[in-house]
Every structure is written in C-alpha cells, then in structure tokens.
C-alpha cells in the first residue's frame with residue numbers, strides 16, 4: 001500500500017516509508033513510533049490513514065463492544081495509586097466487599113438486560129495489608145481474595161450464564177490456573193513500563209503491584225496458560241512519550257511470544273478532585289489520537305485496540321479515525337466504578353455515533369472471535385460450551401439477538 005502525503009511536503013519521506021511498511025508488514029519501526037507519537041499537523045494525517053488501513057485489515061468497518069455488568073468485588077487494595085478514586089481503607093464507610101447475594105443480584109439484573117459479561121474488577125491483594133479484611137475472608141473460609149473471586153465467578157457462571165472476565169491485579173501461574181476454568185478471559189493493565197513512576201512523587205509510589213516487571217510476568221504467565229488476555233496502557237500519569245511507546249512494544253513482544261493478547265486498551269488519565277493527582281494535566285484528544293494510532297501500528301492487525309468512550313465523551317468518535325476497533329465493556333445496568341463520575345454512553349448513542357462515522361457496531365463476548373474459533377485450546381470445556389451457545393459463525397453475538 002502507498003501512504004500518500006496529502007497534507008504537506010514537510011513530512012519526512014523516511015516516516016512515510018515506515019508507515020507504508022507498517023501497513024504492509026504489521027510491524028512499525030520503533031524509531032518511527034517515537035517520532036509518530038509526537039506527530040505534528042503534517043505527519044498526523046498519514047499516521048491516521050495508516051492506522052485506519054491496518055484496522056480495516058483486521059476488522060473491516062466493524063467496531064465491537066461487550067455488553068457487561070461491572071462487579072467491584074472489593075474496593076480495598078494494598079496499593080495506593082495517586083490517580084485512584086476506587087480504593088478505600090477499611091475505616092472508610094464506603095469500603096465494601098460484595099457478598100455472594102449482592103454479586104448475584106447485579107449479575108441477574110445484567111442477564112435480564114441482555115448482558116453476556118460479568119466483569120469482576122477489584123483491588124489487589126488487600127488481605128496482605130488489612131487484618132480486618134483477612135478476618136472477613138477467614139470467617140467465610142477463605143485465605144485469599146483470589147479464592148473468593150474464584151467461587152463467585154463459578155456462582156455467576158452457573159446461576160446466570162454470564163461469562164466472567166477477571167481483573168484481580170497481579171497473579172502468578174497458580175492463581176491464573178485457578179481462575180481459568182471459571183472465566184472466559186482475564187485482564188491486567190500493564191499501565192506503564194516506567195520504573196520512575198514508583199519513585200517519590202510518582203503515580204505508583206507505594207504500589208508494590210505496579211512494578212512493571214511484576215505486571216509483565218503476570219501477562220506472560222497468562223500466555224503460558226493460554227488465557228485470552230486484556231491489557232493496556234494508562235496515559236498521562238507521568239510517563240514520557242518514549243516510555244509510552246516502550247510499554248506498547250513490551251505488550252507486543254509478549255503477544256509475539258504467546259499469541260494471547262486479544263485487546264489493548266489505551267486509557268486516558270482523568271483528573272478527579274479527591275485524588276493526589278488532582279492538579280495533573282489530562283491527555284488531550286490529540287494525545288489520544290496519536291497514541292491510539294501508534295498502538296494500532298505497533299500491535300498490527302491481530303489485536304483489538306480499545307479506548308473507553310466515557311473518558312472523553314465529547315470526542316470519543318474521533319478515535320475511530322485512529323484505528324480503534326473496540327469500545328470495551330459498556331453496561332446498561334451498572335456504572336463505571338473506577339470512574340464513577342463518567343457515565344457510560346447509552347448504547348443507542350454509542351451505536352449512532354459509531355454509525356455516523358461510517359462503521360457498524362456489533363456485540364462481542366468477553367472473549368474475542370479469534371479465541372472463540374480456537375475453541376478449547378484457549379477456553380476451558382465448560383466455558384467453551386457456554387460460549388458456543390452465544391455466538392454466530394463469526395464469533396460475535398448474532399445480530400438478531402443484539403439489543404439497543
């Protein structure tokens with residue numbers, strides 16, 4: 001494919017060659033990526049065009065989303081990220097760990113509203129920090145949160161048929177093996193590969209689970225166990241643009257090795273009044289467009305690129321110009337507990353805005369079509385049996401069963 005420079009003769013021909021190579025080979029040269037993440041008015045149009053072409057190779061004009069419920073199993077956590085508004089200490093009256101009845105009630109409401117995914121999102125290993133929470137678990141027969149999570153995933157799957165997607169933080173191979181039979185997919189945001197963020201004043205100061213090597217080890221362990229996996233980067237938390245690119249290459253390297261990364265999220269930091277980073281500058285729409293496009297070209301056509309629509313409500317449809325092909329989980333029932341002030345768009349609005357940009361919105365499951373088609377190689381037999389009842393031959397929810 002030839003990528004044309006329609007906008008300005010000032011674009012470096014070497015950069016245009018790198019874009020054309022990325023389109024042809026699914027590989028973007030790292031030096032070019034570092035320049036393109038800073039794309040100016042001249043180089044932005046060819047960058048967006050190349051990213052859109054790779055997206056088209058992957059998914060044509062189809063953009064997907066997952067109809068889900070959000071289950072914040074516990075908002076206790078042993079970490080203390082400077083941007084987090086989800087976490088609570090046990091002394092806070094808003095601290096809460098959901099009981100099985102509460103989980104089932106939400107999952108059942110989701111099932112009734114046509115949801116297929118139960119997203120379990122929770123703080124990382126709070127039992128290592130809080131004795132009162134350790135006692136809470138012990139009274140119910142558990143030593144670790146991951147065991148409690150396992151049983152609730154099994155309960156939701158059995159009682160409602162919703163497919164669990166588990167996001168419990170850093171896991172080792174044993175943890176992942178425990179959850180695999182009761183989940184359709186798992187996830188852990190890499191967020192960043194910058195060690196600097198762990199230093200004094202950094203976003204990850206005081207967060208043992210945010211050490212990049214530890215998170216990369218979790219993603220690798222999921223690859224060894226053949227788990228369809230979601231990861232991503234959180235942008236605007238103090239990383240440099242080069243570090244942002246490094247994180248995307250680290251994800252691509254793991255996918256090259258194991259082939260299990262089904263989607264990569266590009267999430268933008270948002271300021272909130274009650275966080276340590278309340279005065280931190282937020283990424284702009286332009287930042288998002290550059291990062292999504294560079295992510296698309298680094299990851300190539302085998303991995304979905306996703307960005308949450310609710311974190312840039314005024315402009316999220318512009319992401320479609322940059323190679324995005326998935327909106328992530330959107331819930332008609334529960335709010336975004338990680339960003340509670342940011343309501344998800346109504347599904348009808350998401351569909352309309354996607355279609356106005358010339359795309360078709362389709363519902364997917366918590367596991368992407370590429371992994372559905374690989375069947376029991378990537379899914380436990382019981383999960384695969386359930387998945388098979390929910391999809392069309394292309395691995396998506398049949399159109400006649402979609403609800404808007």
Ligand code: SF4
Pocket residue numbers: 077078079080081084085086087122123124207209
């Ligand atoms: S690990 Fe997650 S839940 Fe815990 S403080 Fe950080 S962002 Fe919040």
